[in-house]
Amino acid sequence: MLKTKKDKIRVAVYTRDYKLHGEMYLYENSRLSDILNADANREFIAITDVKIHSISDDKLLSKQPFIAINRREMVLVHPDSESVEALGTYLKSAQELIRKNMFDAAISECRKVVTIDPENAKAHYILGIALGKKHMLNEALQEFEEALRLSEKGSDVAHMALEMINQIKI
Numbered sequence: 203m204l205k206t207k208k209d210k211i212r213v214a215v216y217t218r219d220y221k222l223h224g225e226m227y228l229y230e231n232s233r234l235s236d237i238l239n240a241d242a243n244r245e246f247i248a249i250t251d252v253k254i255h256s257i258s259d260d261k262l263l264s265k266q267p268f269i270a271i272n273r274r275e276m277v278l279v280h281p282d283s284e285s286v287e288a289l290g291t292y293l294k295s296a297q298e299l300i301r302k303n304m305f306d307a308a309i310s311e312c313r314k315v316v317t318i319d320p321e322n323a324k325a326h327y328i329l330g331i332a333l334g335k336k337h338m339l340n341e342a343l344q345e346f347e348e349a350l351r352l353s354e355k356g357s358d359v360a361h362m363a364l365e366m367i368n369q370i371k372i
Contacts, residue, residue, distance in 0.1 A: 209317055212282035215249065216257065217275045223282055224252035224269070230313075233320050238279060246270040281318045289315050289322065296328050300335065308332040323353035327363050334366070343370045 208227040211234060215222040226249055228237050237247070249271060254264040292311045299308035312329035315322055330345030349363040 209314060210250075211317060212285040213249070214278075214280055214282045215271065215276055216278040217271075218277060219257055220263070221255040221257050221260070222249060222252050222269070222271070223255070224249040228317060233317055234279065234281065238273070238276075245272055245274070247273055247276075285318045289319060289325075293325060293328060296332065300328070300332055303335075305332045305335045309336075321352055323349045323357075323359045323363075326352060327359050327366075330363070330366060334370070339370055343367065346370070 207230040209230055209232075210225045210227050213224065213226045213234065215224070215226075226234070226237065226247065228234065247270065248268065250268050252264075252266045252269050253262060254266065254269075255262055292315045296308040296311035296315075299305070299311060309329060309332045312325050312332060315325035316329065319325065326345045326349035330342045330349060333339075333345060334342035346363045346366045350360055350367065353360040353363065
């Protein structure tokens with residue numbers, strides 16, 4: 203059996219009657235939307251370490267180590283607040299790993315952020331730095347361009363991303 207490396211993300215899943223908090227597994231370097239849109243023939247999506255709450259009064263009804271939820275029953279899915287709060291920790295970790303020349307680990311930390319928040323310009327910028335340090339210049343250029351596209355005009359991230367783009371294109 204071939205095993206595929208997967209990342210996990212804490213999610214909140216809403217149905218008409220329940221709110222579920224748990225962990226959903228994503229293919230490495232994919233986003234939450236990718237797994238939700240992938241393979242329409244797959245009726246069920248696995249969620250682990252699940253807490254099931256009533257939607258009406260938020261009462262905890264059950265804790266389950268694993269459930270498979272029918273994707274047609276899902277009304278809303280988003281990263282759980284734990285995942286969103288972890289973004290800053292992942293970015294700080296990535297920056298520290300770059301300082302220690304641990305570029306693969308830094309890339310992994312940045313990709314966790316991009317999985318949770320694909321619009322995070324700073325994550326794309328730091329990912330570009332880590333890729334550049336590994337001499338993966340085409341990939342780094344793509345990340346810097348994405349950081350520039352996502353960042354506010356005139357921001358520090360936009361300025362630094364543009365500098366890196368210009369250095370790579372020389």
